[in-house]
Structures are given as structure tokens and as C-alpha cells.
Amino acid sequence: MKKTSALLTPLILVSFAFTGFAADDEKKTGAVNEKCPMTGKAINPECTFDFEEVTYAFCSGKCRGEFKGKVTDSLYSQLGGKAAIDAAVDLFYTKVLADKRVNFFFEDTNMKRQHNKQKQFLSAALGSPVPYEGMDMRKGHANMDLKEEHFNAIAENLQATLEELKIKPELIAKVMAVVATTKDDVLNRPKSK
Template structure:
């Protein structure tokens, strides 16, 4: 009996340890980016870099930067699997009047990479966020010569 109970206690402890460790090991991207505070710093870092990036800063001339700052963080949080609701406009609508080309998109992605690098985010984790943003390209970048409204 003592053998059995110590074995089952060990089993219970192992199970508890596994359950406790599971969320950390499974790690949503949101967790791996440092949770809310980490995602906020990454989004802020990207925006600050974009605002002084000679390749794209003019595009932000008429934007409400404080609002954009809040929405960017919520967008990244939700995309990364965090507990956030994104209340902003969809990507196509938000960027429709900006006439963005692939080079603008690439510039902001570089600014995001620099921001994540500065936060010490490992490349593998950086790439997980970039992979989620890549499909937005088709909504954000205007087809050359096409009116955004004409895009289905």
C-alpha cells in the first residue's frame, strides 16, 4: 500500500507539473511575444520607426497616430492569439486611400523586424508573426493602376 500511494502521488505530481507546464510549452505566439506588454512595445516600436522612415513617413501625414497606435496593438494581439478584440476597420478599407505599393509594405515589415529585433524576439518567433501578416499584402497594397473600390 505505501508503495502504491507513493507511486500515485508521484503520478499526480507529474500530471500537475505537466498541466502547469503545458500552457508555457504550447506557447501561443502572443505569449512568446511577451504578452500584452510585449506586443504593445513591438507595435509601438514599429509605428515609431515607420513615422521616421523616409520611405513611408509621408503616408502617415493625415493619420490619427494615437488611435492607430491603439489599433495596431489590438490587431497584433488578436492575430497572435491573445485575448483582444480588434475594433478597427478591415485592412482593405483602412488602407484604400493610401495608394500603397509593395515597397511601402516591405518597408513597414522591415520596421517591424527591427522592432522585434530590438525586443530580443528570436527569429523563429519573429517569423511566426510575419507569416500571419504576409497574407494582408493583397488587401493593403493597391493593384497598380486599379481603383481600390473596384477590387472585389
């Protein structure tokens, strides 16, 4: 497992503060992390929690409980976890590419990569413990000259996707609120108060 670090973005409402993933440790514990994601302290190899086939280790049972609570209560889990987000992003880009208001932005984009980045970004933003490893939203959309109507069209496609997948309206509203927090960065404008 390669070393990585959590991307600091204001969008990440649930922060697990991963400080290190380590091959050596993984050999000993099967866990992806060498430091407790809650405190940054050394892990107790006996103290682990498996989520979506990944083992996370903690310094104490208290931290394990807190982490487990956060992950299982997250919007990400309420939506159905990895399978649900992956399916939603795939359908979302089908809609985006059929939408003349915005599809021209993606003419030169490697869409396989884009699906993967978006899956990772949205998952992390909605509370998955797997960190997003991509460009931050401001840098990622710089020089595209994006306008409010483009952002709104993309958001509309996401909302239509979630409705088509029969996600509960109250969950859709929460997802859209999270996505709205990216608006100033995506549009490369000063942060609104």
C-alpha cells in the same frame, strides 16, 4: 462592458468566436462573455479562466481547457502578451515615422489612435482573445495607392523592431508570416492563391 463581435478576417488564425459580451452576465460571473467562446452555448458561471485580468466563461471544463491551451500556446503569449506587443508597436511606429519611404502616409494620422488600433490588430492576429475592433485591412488601406515597396518597408520596420527587442528569430519569422497574410488586402489587390 459594451456589446461587441469578433471581426472576421482571414488573418485571424486563432478564432475564439465571441458572440456576445454582456453587462448583465458580467455582474453575475465577472466574465466578459455571455456565450461560450468555443461553442456559442450558454456559459456555466462556475467555469471561468482569467487571462490578462479579463475573465472568460465557458459552457464546460473541456472548452475552458481548449481555450486556455490556445491562448497560452499562441504566438501572442510566446512573445510576452500585452506588455510585449504594446512596447513593440510603440517602437515600431517610432521607426516608421523616421522612415522617409513611408512616413508621409501618416502625416494626417492621429498616431495615438493608430498605436492603439495596431496593438489591438496585431494582438488579435497573433492569438490574443481580445477581438480587433477596427476597419478591415482592405478598407483601412483603400485609396492610399500603396505599392509593394511600401508594404515591404513597413514589414522591414516591424522586423527591425522585433530584432531590437531581442525576440527569438524563430518567433520573428512566425510574426512576419502572419503579417504577410495581410499583404493582398493592404495593397488592395486580388488575393494570391
